Amino acid sequence: xxxxxxxxDGVINQDSDAFIKSPDEWIPIKGxxxxxxxxxxxxxxxxxxxxxxxxxxGLFDIKTLNAIHQKMHNAAQQAxxxxxxxxxxPHSADDNCDCRKPKPGMFHEIAKRFNISLRGGVATVGDSLxxxxxxxxxxxxxxLVLTGKGEKTQAKxxxxxxxxxxxxxSAVVDFILKSPVGVSV
Ligand SMILES: [Mg+2]
Ligand SMILES: [Zn+2]
Numbered sequence: 001x002x003x004x005x006x007x008x009d010g011v012i013n014q015d016s017d018a019f020i021k022s023p024d025e026w027i028p029i030k031g032x033x034x035x036x037x038x039x040x041x042x043x044x045x046x047x048x049x050x051x052x053x054x055x056x057x058g059l060f061d062i063k064t065l066n067a068i069h070q071k072m073h074n075a076a077q078q079a080x081x082x083x084x085x086x087x088x089x090p091h092s093a094d095d096n097c098d099c100r101k102p103k104p105g106m107f108h109e110i111a112k113r114f115n116i117s118l119r120g121g122v123a124t125v126g127d128s129l130x131x132x133x134x135x136x137x138x139x140x141x142x143x144l145v146l147t148g149k150g151e152k153t154q155a156k157x158x159x160x161x162x163x164x165x166x167x168x169x170s171a172v173v174d175f176i177l178k179s180p181v182g183v184s185v
Pocket of ligand 1: 007008009011128148
C-alpha cells in the first residue's frame, strides 16, 4: 500500500494566522485537490494530520471542525480526489498531549490504523517545521512546501535532514510520481 501524510492548513488550503474557524474560511490552494487526485490515481491513499488548537482555545468546536472537513471532502470529491482520513489534534501546547505536532503521536496512530510502517519512504508534506519534525521522528520522508507558512519556515532553517523543498503540493506530487525511487511500502 502507498500512503502519503499531508498537513492541512498551508498545504491543502490557505492558512490564516487567525485560524480557519468555519467552512467559509476553508479555501483550497490552487491545484492542491487536483494533486491529491493524481496521487489517488497512482494508487496512493492520502491522509491528513493537522494540529487544530483552535478547538482548545475555544475558537471553534469539534462540530464546526467536522463541518470544515466535510467541506474539504466535498471539494476533494469534486476534483476527483479522495482524502482517506483526517487525524487532528484539538489540544493546545499547554495540554501536553502526545498528538500535537512536533510530537509524532498522530503519525503513530496513522501507522496503526493503516497497519503499515512509515519507515521506508512514506512521504509527509508540511509548511511548518513541526510538521516535518513529527513526520521525521516517525520515520517519514519530509517535504516542505512554500505555501502557507512555508517561506518563513524555510528562512528560519533547521529543517530535518533530507527535507526536500517544493513550491507547493502540486510540485511535490509531480516529483513523487516521477521519482524513480520506490515510495511504496
Ligand atoms: Mg500548516
Ligand atoms: Zn493533541
